[in-house]
Amino acid sequence: MTDPTPRGQDFEASLQDATTSVAEFDQGPQGFTRKFQHALHQTPALVPLIVLVAAIAIFGVLLGSKFFSPFALTLILQQVQIVGIVAAAQSLVILTAGIDLSVGAIMVLSSVVMGQFTFRYGIPVEISIICGLICGTAMGFINGWLVARVKLPPFIVTLGMWQIVLATNFLYSANETIRSQEIREQAPLLQFFGTTLEIGGARLTYGVIFMVALVFVLAYVLRQTAWGRHVYAVGDDPEAAELSGVQVSRVLISVYMLSGLICAFAGWALIGRIGSVSPTSGQLANIESITAVVIGGISLFGGRGSILGAFFGALIVGVFTLGLRLLGADAQWTFLLIGLLIIAAVAVDQWIRKVSV
DSSP: OOOSSOHHHHHHHHHHHSOOOOOOOOOOOOOHHHHHHHHHHHOTTHHHHHHHHHHHHHHHHHHTHHHHSHHHHHHHHHHHHHHHHHHHHHHHHHHTTOOOTTHHHHHHHHHHHHHHHHHTSOOOHHHHHHHHHHHHHHHHHHHHHHHHTSOOOHHHHHHHHHHHHHHHHHHHHTTOOBOHHHHHHHOGGGGGGGOEEEETTEEEEHHHHHHHHHHHHHHHHHHHSHHHHHHHHHHHOHHHHHHTTOOHHHHHHHHHHHHHHHHHHHHHHHHHHHSSBOTTTTTTHHHHHHHHHHHTTOOTTSSOOOHHHHHHHHHHHHHHHHHHHHTTOOHHHHHHHHHHHHHHHHHHHHHHHGGGO
């Protein structure tokens, strides 16, 4: 006996009676707080940007044109240029869930190599600068190799490297400073990043321009290239990244090498900033860079954050420092407020991370 109703007609009839709604997942309550939390999770640099704008507005109201003058605002950029460059290097490492305590020492030793090669050995200044850049990159490679290949904790590796580089710096330089006048007369290229440009009432140095350019280039690379996505993947979950085909060891080594190179550039900029080659300068750059990174919203757990956030974090420190100084406040208030900002930044990071849980 044959079926009087063709199978095609049964199928079409069932389709007409079927629901057309798409499967949905319960995302819980979507109030303003939840949406704001999601926005901060998607744009980590938003929090430090809000704090920066608020700080500028508050000091602007309290100080008026004294703070809002082009000279004062560009002075902030000049003051944070070294911290901003080193913070960019530190950000790359922290994005991989590591930390680099040796950035300040690498910066200073690279500057000492540039100065000593020029004045002690009579090497042309251009070659001396290249040697300083290679020195910083090599120290970054050692850090990366010990972390990626030997599997040592980044904190221990860079803590030891900090002590080694610091001691090498003083032993090699004999704790001698190359004076600004000598550099200006014999090797002015070492002070290149300290050259000042007058734009209206503002004064910018090549060091500031380099810092801003570096931040935007790294921001593009991290967001728009495969290498940048691999950096975030390694910081978020190295085992999952490796299973996905990411060469975790190579990424880590490249990150630490790039960090060392950037620190070497910071060493060159440091000579331009202070005018001389001093083995005792910039010793707190490691702490200052971590401060800028944390305030800038980059997670210490890795895999989340933005180079722009670290830049904003450095600017926040600069705004508070200059604003309180112009108000005549004790310098200790700066440390107190920055300490509160660090704790608040970590607390906000924990709150934001709940979105992804």
